[in-house]
Amino acid sequence: MSLQDCALATDLYELTMAAAYFDNKETSKATFELFARSYPRNRSYLVAAGLEQAIAYLSKLRFDEEQIAFLRDHPSFVDVSERFFDYLRKFSFTGDVWAIPEGTVFFKNEPIVRVTGPIIEAQILETYLLSVINFQTLIATKASRIVQSARGRGVVEFGARRSHGPEAAILAARASYIGGCVGTSNVLAGYLFGIPTYGTMAHSFIMNYDSEEEAFKRFCKIFPTNPAVLLDTYDTLEGAQKVVSMGLAPSLVRLDSGDRFALSKKVRHILDRAGLKDTKIFVSGDLNELIIDDLTRRNAPIDSFGVGTELVTSRDDPALPGIYKLVSVEKNGETIYRVKTSEGKGTLPGAKQIYRRYSKGRNFLNDVLALANENPPSDTVPLLIEVCREGKCVYDMPDLGAIRNHAKEEIARLPAKYKRLKGSVEAPVRLSSKLNHLTNSLWKLHNRS
Amino acid sequence: MSLQDCALATDLYELTMAAAYFDNKETSKATFELFARSYPRNRSYLVAAGLEQAIAYLSKLRFDEEQIAFLRDHPSFVDVSERFFDYLRKFSFTGDVWAIPEGTVFFKNEPIVRVTGPIIEAQILETYLLSVINFQTLIATKASRIVQSARGRGVVEFGARRSHGPEAAILAARASYIGGCVGTSNVLAGYLFGIPTYGTMAHSFIMNYDSEEEAFKRFCKIFPTNPAVLLDTYDTLEGAQKVVSMGLAPSLVRLDSGDRFALSKKVRHILDRAGLKDTKIFVSGDLNELIIDDLTRRNAPIDSFGVGTELVTSRDDPALPGIYKLVSVEKNGETIYRVKTSEGKGTLPGAKQIYRRYSKGRNFLNDVLALANENPPSDTVPLLIEVCREGKCVYDMPDLGAIRNHAKEEIARLPAKYKRLKGSVEAPVRLSSKLNHLTNSLWKLHNRS
Numbered sequence: 024m025s026l027q028d029c030a031l032a033t034d035l036y037e038l039t040m041a042a043a044y045f046d047n048k049e050t051s052k053a054t055f056e057l058f059a060r061s062y063p064r065n066r067s068y069l070v071a072a073g074l075e076q077a078i079a080y081l082s083k084l085r086f087d088e089e090q091i092a093f094l095r096d097h098p099s100f101v102d103v104s105e106r107f108f109d110y111l112r113k114f115s116f117t118g119d120v121w122a123i124p125e126g127t128v129f130f131k132n133e134p135i136v137r138v139t140g141p142i143i144e145a146q147i148l149e150t151y152l153l154s155v156i157n158f159q160t161l162i163a164t165k166a167s168r169i170v171q172s173a174r175g176r177g178v179v180e181f182g183a184r185r186s187h188g189p190e191a192a193i194l195a196a197r198a199s200y201i202g203g204c205v206g207t208s209n210v211l212a213g214y215l216f217g218i219p220t221y222g223t224m225a226h227s228f229i230m231n232y233d234s235e236e237e238a239f240k241r242f243c244k245i246f247p248t249n250p251a252v253l254l255d256t257y258d259t260l261e262g263a264q265k266v267v268s269m270g271l272a273p274s275l276v277r278l279d280s281g282d283r284f285a286l287s288k289k290v291r292h293i294l295d296r297a298g299l300k301d302t303k304i305f306v307s308g309d310l311n312e313l314i315i316d317d318l319t320r321r322n323a324p325i326d327s328f329g330v331g332t333e334l335v336t337s338r339d340d341p342a343l344p345g346i347y348k349l350v351s352v353e354k355n356g357e358t359i360y361r362v363k364t365s366e367g368k369g370t371l372p373g374a375k376q377i378y379r380r381y382s383k384g385r386n387f388l389n390d391v392l393a394l395a396n397e398n399p400p401s402d403t404v405p406l407l408i409e410v411c412r413e414g415k416c417v418y419d420m421p422d423l424g425a426i427r428n429h430a431k432e433e434i435a436r437l438p439a440k441y442k443r444l445k446g447s448v449e450a451p452v453r454l455s456s457k458l459n460h461l462t463n464s465l466w467k468l469h470n471r472s
Numbered sequence: 473m474s475l476q477d478c479a480l481a482t483d484l485y486e487l488t489m490a491a492a493y494f495d496n497k498e499t500s501k502a503t504f505e506l507f508a509r510s511y512p513r514n515r516s517y518l519v520a521a522g523l524e525q526a527i528a529y530l531s532k533l534r535f536d537e538e539q540i541a542f543l544r545d546h547p548s549f550v551d552v553s554e555r556f557f558d559y560l561r562k563f564s565f566t567g568d569v570w571a572i573p574e575g576t577v578f579f580k581n582e583p584i585v586r587v588t589g590p591i592i593e594a595q596i597l598e599t600y601l602l603s604v605i606n607f608q609t610l611i612a613t614k615a616s617r618i619v620q621s622a623r624g625r626g627v628v629e630f631g632a633r634r635s636h637g638p639e640a641a642i643l644a645a646r647a648s649y650i651g652g653c654v655g656t657s658n659v660l661a662g663y664l665f666g667i668p669t670y671g672t673m674a675h676s677f678i679m680n681y682d683s684e685e686e687a688f689k690r691f692c693k694i695f696p697t698n699p700a701v702l703l704d705t706y707d708t709l710e711g712a713q714k715v716v717s718m719g720l721a722p723s724l725v726r727l728d729s730g731d732r733f734a735l736s737k738k739v740r741h742i743l744d745r746a747g748l749k750d751t752k753i754f755v756s757g758d759l760n761e762l763i764i765d766d767l768t769r770r771n772a773p774i775d776s777f778g779v780g781t782e783l784v785t786s787r788d789d790p791a792l793p794g795i796y797k798l799v800s801v802e803k804n805g806e807t808i809y810r811v812k813t814s815e816g817k818g819t820l821p822g823a824k825q826i827y828r829r830y831s832k833g834r835n836f837l838n839d840v841l842a843l844a845n846e847n848p849p850s851d852t853v854p855l856l857i858e859v860c861r862e863g864k865c866v867y868d869m870p871d872l873g874a875i876r877n878h879a880k881e882e883i884a885r886l887p888a889k890y891k892r893l894k895g896s897v898e899a900p901v902r903l904s905s906k907l908n909h910l911t912n913s914l915w916k917l918h919n920r921s
Binding site for chain 2: 029031032033034035036037038039040042043044046047049053055090093094097098099101102103142146149150151153154155157158181183184185186187188189190191192193194195208209210211213214220221222223224225226227228230231233241242245246247248249255256257258259279280281308332336337338340341342343344345346347348349352359361362363364365366367368469470
């Protein structure tokens with residue numbers, strides 16, 4: 024399945040609204056901001072990811088004749104003039120984008136992407152941008168939690184089979200790497216993104232042979248450089264005993280079931296007694312940050328972890344409630360600020376900038392959310408940077424290793440209370456007085472407070 | 473992002489095991505079965521989906537030179553002979569596949585896909601098959617729960633922005649349609665699969681204009697045939713009053729926030745009093761089967777629902793624990809049965825068939841899981857059918873509408889206790905005495921019971 028046809032990878036209403044704007048001759052510029060209204064459960068920070076795919080999408084966004092023919096025949100477009108389809112034929116994104124770099128830590132209600140352009144163009148991007156940024160941010164954040172709980176031991180992303188399809192698998196691998204994983208089992212993610220790929224063997228390999236010994240022997244013969252052996256097909260401790268009595272010296276053994284704490288201690292003991300001190304213990308099987316936190320707190324002799332389902336689906340909360348909202352329009356040279364005041368779903372007006380303050384220039388202190396055209400608060404660093412100007416990318420996309428290092432630094436600079444695995448603390452974000460004042464006055468206009 | 477390079481859309485160990493099998497000259501046939509070890513939370517049945525994408529994948533599975541070059545340079549293949557890469561150059565799937573049709577209801581531990589072929593070929597399919605079938609089955613099942621709770625009102629899938637990437641969005645739209653949704657907001661899913669697509673307007677459309685009235689008026693002017701109006705940008709009831717006082721007659725109004733029960737009643741009242749009896753009320757915003765069940769039990773005057781995040785991520789449990797396990801190998805003309813006896817993760821041996829029994833030929837009674845080469849139990853219907861023979865698809869894939877109808881019938885025939893929204897009941901599946909006997913004897917061989 025190819026997503027080359029990505030101009031249609033959007034919600035229908037983006038296109039019906041486009042037709043309405045076109046018919047109304049709405050050529051004015053509009054500014055939209057993408058932000059998370061709230062956190063997934065038990066989160067107090069987020070790690071931005073997905074910008075590269077978002078920019079690739081909007082740079083190449085075009086409608087071909089077949090797609091246009093599909094829309095022309097669609098019942099929702101029965102009232103739409105032919106001139107709109109001519110417009111789509113020539114469509115490309117000509118606007119400006121500001122965003123925070125991938126790997127940057129941010130908080131709820133902070134805009135991480137800001138799009139300014141003719142309202143039709145800026146509106147059409149909504150669905151795809153949200154899909155690709157919500158998901159990768161969700162997974163980069165989940166990965167950072169898991170990696171922290173591993174306390175320095177490597178974590179490999181292992182979840183392709185439980186991902187929400189093959190594309191979700193590679194996007195999850197990319198986001199997991201940004202969040203601190205050392206690699207992935209997904210070969211395509213290695214091929215496309217240069218992420219280190221790892222693997223051992225499946226239970227089926229063991230099961231194919233009449234005895235576990237035969238399977239171990241054959242695998243170690245084929246892969247003498249870095250043999251890895253899976254121990255738990257029948258019985259983990261018997262598996263370990265067999266490795267030792269056969270005189271094998273695998274570089275790694277994998278435990279995939281049972282009480283991983285008790286088994287890792289016993290397997291370590293069996294290996295050590297046989298002098299296999301260099302054989303690493305790799306543990307997998309329905310792990311998450313809470314289980315890993317428990318194993319590492321108790322000093323289980325585990326060298327690294329493979330985490331699949333829980334990581335690539337962010338199983339404890341599989342959706343980031345990111346939204347994309349209109350914050351201002353320009354009409355006759357004037358900026359008109361916009362808010363939504365729906366019950367529990369209100370928004371902040373105007374193009375904004377996030378200003379971050381550090382204590383002693385190093386550790387994270389707090390953020391100020393201000394209008395982009397205000398004077399910056401003192402001793403702060405702006406987070407949103409220019410990414411596209413008039414439809415062209417003007418940002419030198421960092422490579423994935425650099426993004427990963429940036430995320431690592433960001434998380435290191437974040438106070439511990441935001442990194443707790445359970446509960447959620449108040450976002451350390453205050454509004455500038457100008458933004459606060461503007462918000463209040465607009466909400467009052469709509470009889471809300 | 474294109475998934476044309478799908479031969480690498482797999483876990484690394486599938487390919488290292490392939491290399492090991494190749495080096496060991498393992499040309500024997502093996503049989504693998506795909507099944508769910510357990511249910512997602514609060515489920516007692518599953519709706520099969522994803523077979524069409526699985527078959528498309530394995531039919532066209534090839535390795536190109538660039539992919540082979542990537543593998544040859546990979547550290548895991550440093551010990552692998554050049555002859556293996558020659559093998560990959562000529563690789564195609566030549567095996568047999570049996571499966572249950574999409575839309576069929578099934579239970580845990582029942583194999584829904586069975587692959588028999590040279591072990592390398594059958595093994596390599598694992599990751600992709602699991603990813604595409606686990607996900608679509610998860611979502612078709614979730615959709616069927618939501619559709620049942622809607623009690624005859626239409627449910628539209630609205631979740632692209634919270635899906636796990638753009639491909640997950642179209643796969644979710646497809647699976648949701650199989651599970652009983654009337655359509656999707658996703659245009660690409662309409663384009664690729666012919667699913668009906670629906671949409672209204674976003675809050676941004678309202679916010680773009682200086683007044684809500686102006687926005688309503690302009691949208692209804694552009695779309696006179698089926699105007700749909702979003703009421704809750706500022707205040708839902710004020711929005712409804714404006715529609716009425718402006719003399720508009722939208723075909724549909726949408727409520728996206730607040731107390732949907734109270735608001736739908738009040739909005740219905742406002743509309744009815746103005747004679748707008750034909751204006752439908754469409755409700756969206758963080759809905760799920762429990763909320764919809766509550767609304768429809770209380771007879772909220774809602775005509776249809778839009779469900780996004782909760783549906784496309786199966787938010788209450790976002791992973792189906794489907795696995796793909798070796799059940800037998802053929803060596804020297806003899807079938808050797810295989811099991812795994814890992815703690816809590818044991819498997820059943822042998823190529824199997826699901827035999828379904830109906831009461832009075834109509835309602836579902838129970839299933840018998842038997843070896844595929846046993847005599848069928850009396851008064852039962854086999855569920856797995858031949859899909860591929862020697863690598864060629866021999867199954868006339870039904871169109872999506874037929875699959876959806878099949879699922880609807882299947883769910884109608886299922887007793888109510890399996891369809892409860894909370895809790896999980898025992899799977900109505902028993903093993904044939906032959907399968908039971910074989911399983912026990914093999915488990916004993918590995919000192920397990």
